[in-house]
Amino acid sequence: MKVLVPVKRVVDYNVKVRVKSDQTGVELANIKMSMNPFDEIAVEEAIRLKEKGIATEVVVVSIGVQQCTETLRTALAMGADRGILVQTDVTTESLAVAKVLARIAADEAPGLIILGKQAIDDDANQTGQMLAGLLGWAQGTFASKLDPQGETVNVTREIDGGLETVALKLPAVVTTDLRLNEPRYASLPNIMKAKSKPIATKTPADYGVDMTPRLTTLKVTEPAKRQAGIKVKSVDELVTKLKEMGAVA
Amino acid sequence: MSILVLAEHDNAELKDATLAAVTAATQLGGEVHVLVAGHGCAAVADAAAKVAGVAKVLLADDAALAAALPENVAPLAAGLMAGYDAFVAPATSRGKNIAPRVAAALDVAQISEILSVEAPDTFTRPIYAGNAIATVKTSDAKKVITVRGTAFAKAATSGGSASIETVGSATDAGTARFVGAELTKSARPELTAAKIIVSGGRALGSSDKFHEYIDPLADKLGAAVGASRAAVDAGYAPNDYQVGQTGKIVAPELYVAVGISGAIQHLAGMKDSKIIVAINKDEEAPIFQVADVGLVGDLFTLVPELTGKL
Numbered sequence: 001m002k003v004l005v006p007v008k009r010v011v012d013y014n015v016k017v018r019v020k021s022d023q024t025g026v027e028l029a030n031i032k033m034s035m036n037p038f039d040e041i042a043v044e045e046a047i048r049l050k051e052k053g054i055a056t057e058v059v060v061v062s063i064g065v066q067q068c069t070e071t072l073r074t075a076l077a078m079g080a081d082r083g084i085l086v087q088t089d090v091t092t093e094s095l096a097v098a099k100v101l102a103r104i105a106a107d108e109a110p111g112l113i114i115l116g117k118q119a120i121d122d123d124a125n126q127t128g129q130m131l132a133g134l135l136g137w138a139q140g141t142f143a144s145k146l147d148p149q150g151e152t153v154n155v156t157r158e159i160d161g162g163l164e165t166v167a168l169k170l171p172a173v174v175t176t177d178l179r180l181n182e183p184r185y186a187s188l189p190n191i192m193k194a195k196s197k198p199i200a201t202k203t204p205a206d207y208g209v210d211m212t213p214r215l216t217t218l219k220v221t222e223p224a225k226r227q228a229g230i231k232v233k234s235v236d237e238l239v240t241k242l243k244e245m246g247a248v249a
Numbered sequence: 250m251s252i253l254v255l256a257e258h259d260n261a262e263l264k265d266a267t268l269a270a271v272t273a274a275t276q277l278g279g280e281v282h283v284l285v286a287g288h289g290c291a292a293v294a295d296a297a298a299k300v301a302g303v304a305k306v307l308l309a310d311d312a313a314l315a316a317a318l319p320e321n322v323a324p325l326a327a328g329l330m331a332g333y334d335a336f337v338a339p340a341t342s343r344g345k346n347i348a349p350r351v352a353a354a355l356d357v358a359q360i361s362e363i364l365s366v367e368a369p370d371t372f373t374r375p376i377y378a379g380n381a382i383a384t385v386k387t388s389d390a391k392k393v394i395t396v397r398g399t400a401f402a403k404a405a406t407s408g409g410s411a412s413i414e415t416v417g418s419a420t421d422a423g424t425a426r427f428v429g430a431e432l433t434k435s436a437r438p439e440l441t442a443a444k445i446i447v448s449g450g451r452a453l454g455s456s457d458k459f460h461e462y463i464d465p466l467a468d469k470l471g472a473a474v475g476a477s478r479a480a481v482d483a484g485y486a487p488n489d490y491q492v493g494q495t496g497k498i499v500a501p502e503l504y505v506a507v508g509i510s511g512a513i514q515h516l517a518g519m520k521d522s523k524i525i526v527a528i529n530k531d532e533e534a535p536i537f538q539v540a541d542v543g544l545v546g547d548l549f550t551l552v553p554e555l556t557g558k559l
Contacts, residue, residue, distance in 0.1 A: 095358045129350045132350065133350035133353035138424035159430070162488075163488075179482075229525075231532075234544075248503070
């Protein structure tokens, strides 16, 4: 079974983003970019499936600017077999991305598509569900465990009240949550080896997808800041204060 | 405009997340209908009909809808959308699972986790873990929206007298099957609905200590119990306790953070709480920058003392 893993290039999760003073977006100049952490988990899971002999090939896809090649190389260094870059300078919205991925899925015929539950830039949490919907496939979102059983895969999902398990007929789409696994670091030899792994470059037009955004961002602002309050010296003072504020009876 | 709101429920009870979604839908302007999709869920439809502002309840009762599998619910909802201008779902794990699939079927770009309705086509929503707020305008004729529950007031659960209409049968897509759920059983209030939350962090040091110190304080306050991601990752508390950007977003009247340093990740999930109390031994901890009342010291002596004095 082939596994397809879409990966997104985003602002590194350690970067504290700053809103631009003209409110057009966040500051992206000279900012470290990395693979979306949830997608890293997806790559790791796909590689583990290959190591277990369940997956035969791991194909990674990234849709975006030329520099997404670096993101693909990271995935290849972790152990993916080949990459596809769908190059576009247009702002990538989940729906358009899902359409491109659906076309790639039609070409590649993977048994599983594993991707992050959300990207840490736009926090949309849509692409996997949209992709499954467009393909008419089953979806296992927010996965904390993935257990392939021949023609089906059991996915344990993190839901509001606890955990839920669904059995999905393959092919299926799975989106990763944080506890699915801990992604490996690429070793130096593997980083070197990744340089010679193939990356095909395509454009959205190759897949007949119109990337024109449906949403316009009118402005981006800082969230309302919370003012630090007071410090109290004892539990008695804390209890008195809480009573004053009406927080406890 | 007419709006279809997806009800959050467990086939027995209508969940509060629905009420915030109804409020958001009302702000879009137009007639608000609620879709109750499930199995043996007539009581949920009755409850939804009483919610203020709801004009009609659509009841889809079918075994294929019992577990709210998106493979079965989304086609039903997308089909019903022929008669509506907007689809509004709570941004719960269920709403997030279903809404994008409806959006894809309608060829609409979804707007996730809205914080406010600025105009019928313009909304604010958090990006970058809530470190920035984007105001977005959609050009789609139909809208698909998920609503952050803590950002909207809950619609009243009485005062409405909506009619209940049974809608056509659902079909089982046959691609997914519900196997089982392990739901955390607790006599305490649900995290996202609680008026008071006591949360513990990594400083608790173990699962035993977490329960020994956090639980009595929570019980004394009638509070729900939460945890930081660090505490969950360390195995001190179950995953569904997690408050934060990757866990639950909460905004109770009172949030007590015990032994939580206040990583951005955690703050993103609780900074809209009305009153924040922090107990931490490190006076430089970032949690004190958002706390209304801070107490610096050893939680293992302070928390039992606080529990005793409340």
